[in-house]
Amino acid sequence: MSESSQKSRKVVVRKAPSQSRSKEKVQNILAAAKSLLASEGLEKLTTNRIAKLAGLSIGSLYQYFPNKQAIIHQLYSDWLQSVRELLREYQASDLEGETPVSIMQTMMDQIYRPHDLDPEESRYEAELNKAMHLYPELQAIDHRHARQIAGILADILRKTGVVATDDVLFQLGLYSYELYGSYEAMLQHEGTSPGLIYEWQKQGLFSIIESYTKK
């Protein structure tokens, strides 16, 4: 199960199977944008460069996306969706016998792992996050997604025994989700040790969660 959901994390690739030519082009564009974001950063992300890297003309690019923001939004949205889907699997799964800490640990292991394996992925997500802040219009979407994720996390926490008001549960979900964002940010700094930070993040979060758990 952990294997299959590992795959479902990469929604971008999952959609790739060439159902239609359109879908493939869209994927090319997204892949190009992702690649530029990871390799050169947000500053160098121009529509013309994306088109060139995707192997099509600028005009074609605009046949698939109405504007630059839409590309970034899709990238971000895809990523958020993959996280949401992963969390939903856990939410829907049999949580019998799981403690809040045990389930969070499992989920974090799965979500944080790619950063250790692939620094590109790490840079990519950090740049994506940056971009999100630069386009105010996209923040609303970000918030909506974030709230959904927070809701799922809150539900999982509640089901596994965390006792708190709905609002605190929701805040806890939001906090957990945003903690992941800060993890990404930290990895961008040189000199930080991913392993240690990961452990500390878990330890800190678990300490908080446990304080809301009935004994």
Next chain:
Amino acid sequence: MSESSQKSRKVVVRKAPSQSRSKEKVQNILAAAKSLLASEGLEKLTTNRIAKLAGLSIGSLYQYFPNKQAIIHQLYSDWLQSVRELLREYQASDLEGETPVSIMQTMMDQIYRPHDLDPEESRYEAELNKAMHLYPELQAIDHRHARQIAGILADILRKTGVVATDDVLFQLGLYSYELYGSYEAMLQHEGTSPGLIYEWQKQGLFSIIESYTKK
């Protein structure tokens, strides 16, 4: 994205602010940039607007700063310095009787407080952080400062009883410092409760610190 046309540039102050007249102009420029950053965000931060708000000509601005990056760098550097100085005071103070947690609590209260009191300050620091990420050249400087702060924190932690290798101590300092950055980021999201987040940040960090403390 106006920042995309940036090239490698020197980021040092062009003119040592030795004369008081000069010092004043430099301060005006920095204050204007800070104000614009806090009120309108990074996207609206143009050199022309800074000059206008600072009450001098764009030509004069370039007599005090070689380029836009240098202004942002100075702003960031000033902020880091204030943090460093604050921490150095603690470092130099009599830490007798303090536990790692007690001293961290004191320092965090002092550093985090402005965000509760002044949302402008919060926005300002978040935008500053964004800018830092957008100018790759500035990141190296950021890292140097961060390492200094981490070193101070490591020293304080060691003096107050944290037991770990030098490297782990340093990582712990770095982690503590970066946790603050993530706090700023979280506050930018709607729907988050500053009070709760602050408490959780502390609780998480203290939990980690305590695990490195001899009993």
Next chain:
Amino acid sequence: MSESSQKSRKVVVRKAPSQSRSKEKVQNILAAAKSLLASEGLEKLTTNRIAKLAGLSIGSLYQYFPNKQAIIHQLYSDWLQSVRELLREYQASDLEGETPVSIMQTMMDQIYRPHDLDPEESRYEAELNKAMHLYPELQAIDHRHARQIAGILADILRKTGVVATDDVLFQLGLYSYELYGSYEAMLQHEGTSPGLIYEWQKQGLFSIIESYTKK
């Protein structure tokens, strides 16, 4: 989504032409735009060509006008103002002994004349009119000016003995003004004889006016 990016635009002059240098540049730009409009038509009127013909860079052009519309608006506004001022002189003058027809005849002779003398002027005004229709935002201004002119004409007609309700007087003023627009349009057609058309325009208008005059 791309459709929605249309925004209201300011159509005022960005920089008050208070200093003579500025004034001169503004005039250069307007003259260049006018010249292009007259010689090549609206299709070839691009900001870059205006700048080049005006002898300055595209960047400079945008220091004097916030956008292309503003240039066209200024051109149109200037022309309307000259007409308004001319009419106001008549309005303020001693109309004793004048009949509606005699005063209209005098004014029309003065306003229509440039077309006979200068075909460039004729083409220019026709293109300007075309442009006005292409920019919806400018139509509101057009209407406001038109109403002012209509008001002045109505006043002149009333003072010189036309008897009608205020509304009809106003409509008559509007009609007289718009008749001039149609004169411009007709001149653009080959094979038309300006002299005849002018006489007919007058004859038609006078016939209408006289039917509202007490005998």
Next chain:
Amino acid sequence: MSESSQKSRKVVVRKAPSQSRSKEKVQNILAAAKSLLASEGLEKLTTNRIAKLAGLSIGSLYQYFPNKQAIIHQLYSDWLQSVRELLREYQASDLEGETPVSIMQTMMDQIYRPHDLDPEESRYEAELNKAMHLYPELQAIDHRHARQIAGILADILRKTGVVATDDVLFQLGLYSYELYGSYEAMLQHEGTSPGLIYEWQKQGLFSIIESYTKK
């Protein structure tokens, strides 16, 4: 201004609409263009939108029309033809007992009427007129048509008793025709009263015609 990239082009129909299938497609295209012109204006009239609304592909559209201008030309040409045919009926009819004024009155009532009944038609013709001015190549064709119509009108006027040289008669025909164009333009302005304008147009024209009539 998308039209600015236009170059000299043939404006004839590429394919004679001899087969009924073809004829239908051509009509679909023209109807779509007309509809877009009336509802959204010239600026929003793109070949791709026309094709979509006509229910065929952009490629097919270009099988029936060599370029965008040709479509507009056909639209304009069709409209002119309908006017021509209407006038020809009068020209061919028994004009015994008709005065120039009575016959013009009858014709104008018939031609002007649609504007009162259908504001869409009014907008359509105004946009068509605008388009005509934007494509210099089309003006020559416009003039040819206009001359034909002027010739018919001149003939009708002569037959019903207007006495003037052939040239003046022709000019009078042209003037009458163009007066209609100005009527359309006036209707686009807010605040004008169609009824009054119509009456005034007639009154003005009749006054001119009568001055060329033997008593």
Next chain:
DNA sequence: AATGAATGAGGATTCATTCAT
């Protein structure tokens, strides 16, 4: 014949930076 994806020149606009005065 039909399709519609692909093209890319061209347009409006911005803004960091320079330099003549």
Next chain:
DNA sequence: AATGAATGAATCCTCATTCAT
């Protein structure tokens, strides 16, 4: 030293038209 007009490369985006399938 101070000024601020001037620069122009660079960016996002449009749309008439073509052509491989």
